[in-house]
Amino acid sequence: MTTVLGLIGSARKWGNSEVLARQALLGAQEAGAKTDLLRLSDLHIEPCLGCMRCAIKRVPCPLDDDMPALIERLRAADAAILAAPTYILGPPGAVKLALDRMLMMIPYLDELAQQPKPGLALSVSGLSPWRGVALPFLITFLQGFGFTRINSLACYTPGPGEVLLDDALMARVHDLGRQLVQGPTISPPAANVCPVCHSDFFTLSADRATCPMCGLQARIESTADGIRLAFEDPTGYEGHWTPRGMRQFVEEWIIPSGQRFLAHRHEIKARRARLEF
Ligand SMILES: Cc1cc2nc3c(=O)[nH]c(=O)nc-3n(C[C@H](O)[C@H](O)[C@H](O)COP(=O)(O)O)c2cc1C
Numbered sequence: 001m002t003t004v005l006g007l008i009g010s011a012r013k014w015g016n017s018e019v020l021a022r023q024a025l026l027g028a029q030e031a032g033a034k035t036d037l038l039r040l041s042d043l044h045i046e047p048c049l050g051c052m053r054c055a056i057k058r059v060p061c062p063l064d065d066d067m068p069a070l071i072e073r074l075r076a077a078d079a080a081i082l083a084a085p086t087y088i089l090g091p092p093g094a095v096k097l098a099l100d101r102m103l104m105m106i107p108y109l110d111e112l113a114q115q116p117k118p119g120l121a122l123s124v125s126g127l128s129p130w131r132g133v134a135l136p137f138l139i140t141f142l143q144g145f146g147f148t149r150i151n152s153l154a155c156y157t158p159g160p161g162e163v164l165l166d167d168a169l170m171a172r173v174h175d176l177g178r179q180l181v182q183g184p185t186i187s188p189p190a191a192n193v194c195p196v197c198h199s200d201f202f203t204l205s206a207d208r209a210t211c212p213m214c215g216l217q218a219r220i221e222s223t224a225d226g227i228r229l230a231f232e233d234p235t236g237y238e239g240h241w242t243p244r245g246m247r248q249f250v251e252e253w254i255i256p257s258g259q260r261f262l263a264h265r266h267e268i269k270a271r272r273a274r275l276e277f
Pocket residue numbers: 010011012014015016017018084085086087088089090124125126127128130131132157158159160161
């Protein structure tokens with residue numbers, strides 16, 4: 001039986017994120033899945049130390065917290081839902097704390113590459129113009145923990161649990177939960193939204209736009225209706241946080257940066273002496 005894990009990124013009990021996560025899980029249950037629910041803020045997750053031991057030496061993280069247990073729950077799930085609010089234009093701290101520890105997935109990259117799993121990201125913000133960059137981070141979270149066939153929805157509603165009053169949205173989210181189990185899991189991307197990670201913010205240079213989340217590029221075209229981003233063909237594209245993208249990141253960037261540090265560590269220590277006050 002398919003197991004769907006719902007993650008809540010808000011500490012607000014019965015807030016909009018929790019309601020949306022439960023509604024999507026209900027859709028998954030009605031499609032025959034076994035479901036499980038976890039509030040990230042109930043976990044004890046320490047900030048990443050940046051020691052890189054997990055990536056370079058492939059040894060367990062030295063921090064003693066709930067991160068290994070969370071990873072086991074994520075590995076055991078066939079699909080995942082992450083619902084979280086926008087806090088000051090980005091994801092809430094509980095989501096980012098866990099996301100920052102994502103390099104702990106490196107030992108499992110082969111496993112993740114073998115079975116691309118579906119994920120559903122639900123962001124809830126007070127107001128659309130204030131939505132910031134929360135949703136792309138929720139998608140990155142899911143991708144980084146092995147859920148690379150992503151669907152997503154940005155929702156707008158401020159008061160605690162107020163989303164329950166929006167019947168159309170609740171029906172949509174129920175259906176997205178069902179789709180996680182029965183498919184299709186991917187909605188066609190909206191115009192000018194990255195088709196890989198659903199980001200709608202870009203870095204611009206000359207006539208190119210680059211998605212900062214996954215690296216996909218688009219040509220900026222001017223049409224009678226305004227600007228159009230003509231994306232590279234995303235079929236088979238391995239973004240930054242897919243298993244292959246992460247392996248490349250580790251082999252081409254993290255490991256050489258460790259070797260460079262080791263080669264220069266005495267010089268670095270000597271140069272820092274005058275800053276040790
Ligand atoms: C500390 C804090 C910061 C917030 N920042 C934003 C923001 O930057 N943009 C926005 O649209 N809404 C913002 N909101 C509104 C929440 O995203 C919104 O109320 C959401 O429905 C909360 O979800 P929850 O009930 O699951 O906690 C903020 C709310 C709080 C408490």
